[in-house]
Amino acid sequence: MTENRRLTFTEEARRRQIVDCTIGLMSERGHAGTSLSAIAAAAGISKAAVLYHFTSKDKVIEAALAHVLDAYVAAVSQQVEAAPDAEGMIVAYIGAAMRHLGEHPTHVRVIVEVLANTGAAAPGTTGATQRWQAVASMIDLGKEAGRFRDVDSRVMALAIGGALDGVVAEWIADPTFDLDAAATELQTAVLLALRAG
Template identity: 60%
Template sequence: MSEPRHRTFTEEARRRQIVDRTIELVAERGPAAASLSAIAARAGISKAAVLYHFASKDAVLDATMSHVLDSYVAAVGERVDAADGPDGMLVAYVRGTLAYMRDHPTHVRVLVEGLVRDPDVAAQPSRWQSVAGILAQGQESGVFRAFDTRVLALMINGALDAVVAEWIAAPDLDLDTAAAELETAVLLAVKEATT
């Protein structure tokens, strides 16, 4: 079996252009509008040129979702990695997620639509597992009380998703205020109750 061919700088730039235009198209008109013809028109190239770089529409959508996920994970992960202790990591995750959504509104629609068709992309660890890891660290270090890390991780992500959904429907929602309130609720949920 031969080694896969490495793409040139120009090929990588063209692929990125196609992905960027697909993000715009999905954000403006939804995934149903992201046909190969529409993607090509948005990128200012022929449909054949799109197919030169991607085997199919699904391959374009998979690459688009992978790019958005990688961007989100890198941005939020950087904040979490720089945080001090499990409390700080949890706050960094909550605030980082909402900041990313605010700063990348076109990516939100791609994430909401969940364009994944590639089983390798779909099989990546889910968000709850990453959050559960932070929660388990907090329990192991004695900073957090005993609780089911999976359940609480699902609740935290559910709250984040609800805030983002409301922000999409009502863009006047103040995400900084939402982040502060969610931070307070999350920190109260992980600590022992005091009397």
């Protein structure tokens, strides 16, 4: 669909169905196993119908990744924005990120597959930059309030992101790994590293 017009309710629903099927397939079969034909079969439509909505496999996968990231950002932002102060924001960020990813394992696999196969959202890209900047702004608030020591906010934000990624990678490798306990440990470690005095 190349026209620049408002989608109908039916078109929106069909696009969402295609995206959902793509997320499921990428989780089960990986990037290579998620062909346009497989997406069409999973959605119960023709390959031409998929191409009507998305002009290529890359476009479908971009839409799937955007959906996954939008859901993650919405879930985490809601918790962070409800926090009363910078410490609460950091705790909420770590807890909400772990909780959301734990509740949406197919989303985690989409992110991993896209990173491994296309390099999208790799370190240094807009998504990665926005991530550390958001965390750094929370740290800056804590520094301004005198709650956090004078740390390099960027370095600490990158360290927090790296720790989250490491914990999630361990959980992917070992689904019995306790994400809730890991979140608590990580929250404690980060606050100890940040607190003034």
